Amino acid sequence: MEKTPLLSVRNLRTYFYTEDGIVKAVDGVDFDVYEGETLGIVGESGSGKSVTSLSIMRLLDPKGKIEEGSEIIFNGKNLLSLSEDEMRRIRGNEIAMIFQEPMVALNPVFTIGEQIMEAILLHQDVDRKTARHMAIEMLKKVGIPEPEKRVDEYPHELSGGMRQRAMIAMALSCRPKLLIADEPTTALDVTIQAQILELMKELQKEYGMAIILITHDVGVIAENADRVVVMYGGKVMESADVYTVFKKPKHPYTWGLLNAIPRLDIEQERLYSIPGMVPDPLHFPPGCRFSNRCEFKENRCEIEMPDLAQVEPGHMVRCFYYKKVENIHNSSKVGGAK
Amino acid sequence: MSEPKPRSEFRRMMRKLLRNPSAILGFSLLAFFVLVAIFAPYIAEPVNPQMLDENGKPMRLDNPYIMPVITWSSEPIPPSKEHPFGMIQGRDIFYGVVWGTRTAFYIGLTVTLISTAVGIVIGSISGYYGGWIDEILMRITDVFLSIPFLLAAMVLTTILGNGLDKVMIAMVVFGWMGAARLIRANILQVKEEQFVLAAKALGIKDFFIILRHILPNTIFPVLIQASMRMGSLVITAAGLSFLGLGAPLGYADWGSMLNFTRNWILGTSGSSMTYWYAVFYPGMAMVLFVLAWNLVGDALRDVFDPRLK
Amino acid sequence: MMNTNSTINRTFSEQKKQEVLLRIDNLVKYFPIRAGVFKRIVAWVKAVDGVSFEVYKGETVGLVGESGCGKTTVGMTLLRLYEPTSGRIIVDGEDTTHYFLPKWKAKRYVEKVYLSRFKNNNFQPVDELDRKYFEIFKNNGEEGLLEYLIGDLEEKRLKFRRDIQIVFQDPYSSLNPRMRVKNILAEGPLAHGLFRKSEALDRVGRALEEVGIHPTHMYRFPHEFSGGQRQRIGIARALLMNPKLIIADEAVAALDVSIRSQVINLMMDLQKEHNLTYLFISHDLSLIKYISSRVVVMYLGKVVETAKKKDLFEEPLHPYTKALMSAIPVPNPEYKKQRIILQGDVPSPVNPPKGCYFHPRCPVAKPICSQERPELREVKPEHYVACHFPGSL
Ligand SMILES: Nc1ncnc2c1ncn2[C@@H]1O[C@H](COP(=O)(O)OP(=O)(O)OP(=O)(O)O)[C@@H](O)[C@H]1O
Numbered sequence A: 001m002e003k004t005p006l007l008s009v010r011n012l013r014t015y016f017y018t019e020d021g022i023v024k025a026v027d028g029v030d031f032d033v034y035e036g037e038t039l040g041i042v043g044e045s046g047s048g049k050s051v052t053s054l055s056i057m058r059l060l061d062p063k064g065k066i067e068e069g070s071e072i073i074f075n076g077k078n079l080l081s082l083s084e085d086e087m088r089r090i091r092g093n094e095i096a097m098i099f100q101e102p103m104v105a106l107n108p109v110f111t112i113g114e115q116i117m118e119a120i121l122l123h124q125d126v127d128r129k130t131a132r133h134m135a136i137e138m139l140k141k142v143g144i145p146e147p148e149k150r151v152d153e154y155p156h157e158l159s160g161g162m163r164q165r166a167m168i169a170m171a172l173s174c175r176p177k178l179l180i181a182d183e184p185t186t187a188l189d190v191t192i193q194a195q196i197l198e199l200m201k202e203l204q205k206e207y208g209m210a211i212i213l214i215t216h217d218v219g220v221i222a223e224n225a226d227r228v229v230v231m232y233g234g235k236v237m238e239s240a241d242v243y244t245v246f247k248k249p250k251h252p253y254t255w256g257l258l259n260a261i262p263r264l265d266i267e268q269e270r271l272y273s274i275p276g277m278v279p280d281p282l283h284f285p286p287g288c289r290f291s292n293r294c295e296f297k298e299n300r301c302e303i304e305m306p307d308l309a310q311v312e313p314g315h316m317v318r319c320f321y322y323k324k325v326e327n328i329h330n331s332s333k334v335g336g337a338k
Numbered sequence B: 001m002s003e004p005k006p007r008s009e010f011r012r013m014m015r016k017l018l019r020n021p022s023a024i025l026g027f028s029l030l031a032f033f034v035l036v037a038i039f040a041p042y043i044a045e046p047v048n049p050q051m052l053d054e055n056g057k058p059m060r061l062d063n064p065y066i067m068p069v070i071t072w073s074s075e076p077i078p079p080s081k082e083h084p085f086g087m088i089q090g091r092d093i094f095y096g097v098v099w100g101t102r103t104a105f106y107i108g109l110t111v112t113l114i115s116t117a118v119g120i121v122i123g124s125i126s127g128y129y130g131g132w133i134d135e136i137l138m139r140i141t142d143v144f145l146s147i148p149f150l151l152a153a154m155v156l157t158t159i160l161g162n163g164l165d166k167v168m169i170a171m172v173v174f175g176w177m178g179a180a181r182l183i184r185a186n187i188l189q190v191k192e193e194q195f196v197l198a199a200k201a202l203g204i205k206d207f208f209i210i211l212r213h214i215l216p217n218t219i220f221p222v223l224i225q226a227s228m229r230m231g232s233l234v235i236t237a238a239g240l241s242f243l244g245l246g247a248p249l250g251y252a253d254w255g256s257m258l259n260f261t262r263n264w265i266l267g268t269s270g271s272s273m274t275y276w277y278a279v280f281y282p283g284m285a286m287v288l289f290v291l292a293w294n295l296v297g298d299a300l301r302d303v304f305d306p307r308l309k
Numbered sequence C: 001m002m003n004t005n006s007t008i009n010r011t012f013s014e015q016k017k018q019e020v021l022l023r024i025d026n027l028v029k030y031f032p033i034r035a036g037v038f039k040r041i042v043a044w045v046k047a048v049d050g051v052s053f054e055v056y057k058g059e060t061v062g063l064v065g066e067s068g069c070g071k072t073t074v075g076m077t078l079l080r081l082y083e084p085t086s087g088r089i090i091v092d093g094e095d096t097t098h099y100f101l102p103k104w105k106a107k108r109y110v111e112k113v114y115l116s117r118f119k120n121n122n123f124q125p126v127d128e129l130d131r132k133y134f135e136i137f138k139n140n141g142e143e144g145l146l147e148y149l150i151g152d153l154e155e156k157r158l159k160f161r162r163d164i165q166i167v168f169q170d171p172y173s174s175l176n177p178r179m180r181v182k183n184i185l186a187e188g189p190l191a192h193g194l195f196r197k198s199e200a201l202d203r204v205g206r207a208l209e210e211v212g213i214h215p216t217h218m219y220r221f222p223h224e225f226s227g228g229q230r231q232r233i234g235i236a237r238a239l240l241m242n243p244k245l246i247i248a249d250e251a252v253a254a255l256d257v258s259i260r261s262q263v264i265n266l267m268m269d270l271q272k273e274h275n276l277t278y279l280f281i282s283h284d285l286s287l288i289k290y291i292s293s294r295v296v297v298m299y300l301g302k303v304v305e306t307a308k309k310k311d312l313f314e315e316p317l318h319p320y321t322k323a324l325m326s327a328i329p330v331p332n333p334e335y336k337k338q339r340i341i342l343q344g345d346v347p348s349p350v351n352p353p354k355g356c357y358f359h360p361r362c363p364v365a366k367p368i369c370s371q372e373r374p375e376l377r378e379v380k381p382e383h384y385v386a387c388h389f390p391g392s393l
């Protein structure tokens, strides 16, 4: 607890000012990332995961605005008060990012070698020859076969898994302290996903970097994250270490989510269904964002928004009645395995 | 289950239209032309003031589209109170511009409707069935596309003879390819959409699949293209008239009126703008007509997709 | 689950086994790759390369495999939205393979597949279909069999279209954006005369209710619904045809986790109520484990393993199945599993490897694997595996 976090996000609120109204894509997100750890952010589509990561990188599209009062402290600096120039020096150098669809993030008209070299030359004081050499080294490191040949290929000549490896090589070329991976394996097959996640683990060990792993797949989170943030409707609903979240979730949404997925490790009679649907961010219910779907709600939930409160050391929950979920854990075995 | 708010599609579209100034301009211009065309007999009475009937009133024209000759001076006469746009070749330019609006609509609508319909049929068959049918139809389309239009129109009118209807036939015969290609490309795309596969899996007949599932999802771009073509068709027709292939002499058609100006277009020696009105008013009508259809086409493109929110 | 009376249970399951609704026999589908000015065929994508399996009445067969292994192609060929390159598709004890061919081609098919063999003096039937058609051949002659198989093709096609339905993956593309839900749902049944126009509103309303959508919403357009609701509408469209078999191709893959379980549960409830049979196509083994009674695992256009769900998950015998299982992330941080990370990518179906298609990635491959292609064989009761060394990983 006495460690200072590498990144701390406090009360992050990012709104989009659109024709139809204000989209509160991220509306109260708090978390810390410590050196060398993997923080998993999990949530369904539209819960604000990507906007959170783009806010940290300050790569939002012009309609999006990070509201007053938000804080993103990285290495002691508030990123939100940096100039664009200073931010550029951090991006790709100290904080790197990889995306779900590497085809979008990679430039189709440059070879992957040129793109990795560009990142290196931008942030490091080396000549082109060294940069090229480093690029080949990186490709070898991420397990691309025949890196001397691949370095001169274009993104479309690589398979999906290879492209994601190339993306990782590019992101890690400057040895960032923090890597943000937004759904890095969602577009890949499970056997390729396993390769990529394994690779990320190895590289993390070697480089000692922190990773923010964003995904909608709770399985990926369980196997790869040290601590977990569960998001819903632009807010953090629950955060704790990975064991607590999966074994003793206290938020009704987390609990429902875990019981709604088919899984290999246990026999399931019938999946739990969270009723209703993911709310559209222009029409969140009043009070608790989850109140229109929550089976534990009381009148108060429809009026008041609960705070993200610490219920146990290191375990934050945004719910008035989390004790009800606790009681279910005590009375039956549903929710988490055995 | 909570439900998404049903939005009135129509209201959304109208809102979008009304917020777009160029759309408003387009529709207003078009409305103006439509009104002029409808009320042409009141705006420019189809009478010949030179000839009186038994009641002593100016005689009504048998064919209002033939501009009456009201003075025998062939030199252009500048605008006056009586003839606000001036006169040329003894005819009132104002009269010609007003009745020419009808001709423009007539040419534009007929040619666009027929050529688009032909294009849609050919393109639909080609795109939906694919294979060798597609191959043959597309090669034919290529052949038609490779013939320069003006040349083809000239050859065709030499065979068929001069006249507005002959020009229109030429414009249909050599004007369907754009629509055919566009609809084919769209169909190739929509054909793979799952709702088309679903319809096939339901055992729906090809004809209904095309009619109910494919055309409604492919036809809007074609209609938009057609509306844009409306304007340019009038220019083409005018071009042909200018070459003397189209409407007969004295026909109330903007192109033919420009044809009159051929000898006067350079003005008198020393002052080239002397006869500006002879070119300006018919030309302006044409430009605005083209502009109107283009703006309308643009506006429709923005609005006509339920998937574009 | 039901272990009170095991004899009754066994006879029941054996009886059930008799009722094969669908049998796919060595199905092959190749797509041509064309290139050059003359669009000549330069190669073939072997999307489905000899797939056989059966689907019993009332069960759910899970068809699982990685992207590009040919799952969708199997589904589409089954539905005859693609014509098979070869192989047979047998529905309810009738060969339906030739139903969608022009008559002369259908005749040629029947001659090639049945008549040429039947005319041989020492002909021996190899399956029930042979027996059945040979009987007709003996009694009514060549003409009689031809009449039986290719008479009334139009009617047979219509019946086929009623019996097999599909639910697609993409909730956005699977409903015509310019049609109202009412018309989307009524179109098929009206075309088949399943109900009259005057009954349409009532029937459509009831179907919507059954899938959990308010009947008054039938006048809406698809874009006014969420992804999950659209998927429900897609299910209602299939249901209204009273199908015997519903093919669900990644029917929940595009949905959010919390919506996914709603739709899965709905499909399972409907199955019970209407005694439906599902062929459930998915890349997600956990989902397949939850929903199916039997599982078919595909790799590169071939079936590598098929077994009852329980057998497969308790003891996967094919190295690929095992690796696939180990690659599925389990939402339980305490769950310890064998980690098998396969090297490399799935090879291209244009040039599949020699021998066992899996050998370049197989952790336990032996020299024979790159030479001889293993056939699918019954390694344990009702557990078929295509591997020279089943269970070795
Ligand atoms: N119409 C087609 N023309 C050419 N090749 C095709 C066609 N349809 C599919 N293929 C190829 O056939 C193979 C199998 O494709 P299919 O869509 O059946 O895979 P799938 O198992 O459904 O994959 P996914 O999980 O990605 O949906 C792939 O290599 C694909 O590229």
Ligand SMILES: Nc1ncnc2c1ncn2[C@@H]1O[C@H](COP(=O)(O)OP(=O)(O)O)[C@@H](O)[C@H]1O
Binding pocket: A016, A018, A023, A024, A025, A026, A043, A044, A045, A046, A047, A048, A049, A050, A051, A052, A061, A063, A064, A281
């Ligand atoms: N550029 C944008 N303009 C308007 N709204 C946006 C934009 N980007 C994201 N949003 C909205 O913000 C919400 C959160 O999006 P996102 O962070 O991408 O979700 P996810 O958790 O799936 O990554 C969504 O409702 C999305 O529609």
Ligand code: SF4
Binding pocket: A251, A252, A253, A288, A289, A290, A291, A292, A294, A295, A296, A297, A298, A301, A306, A318, A319, A320, A321, A322
């Ligand atoms: S605050 Fe109320 S509505 Fe929100 S999650 Fe807790 S119990 Fe449910």
Ligand code: SF4
Binding pocket: C318, C319, C320, C356, C357, C358, C359, C360, C362, C363, C364, C365, C366, C369, C374, C386, C387, C388, C389, C390
């Ligand atoms: S046949 Fe050989 S290569 Fe193929 S799966 Fe079995 S052991 Fe592996």
Ligand SMILES: [Mg+2]
Binding pocket: A049, A050, A182, A183
């Ligand atoms: Mg995202």
Ligand SMILES: [Mg+2]
Binding pocket: C071, C072, C073, C250
């Ligand atoms: Mg597929």
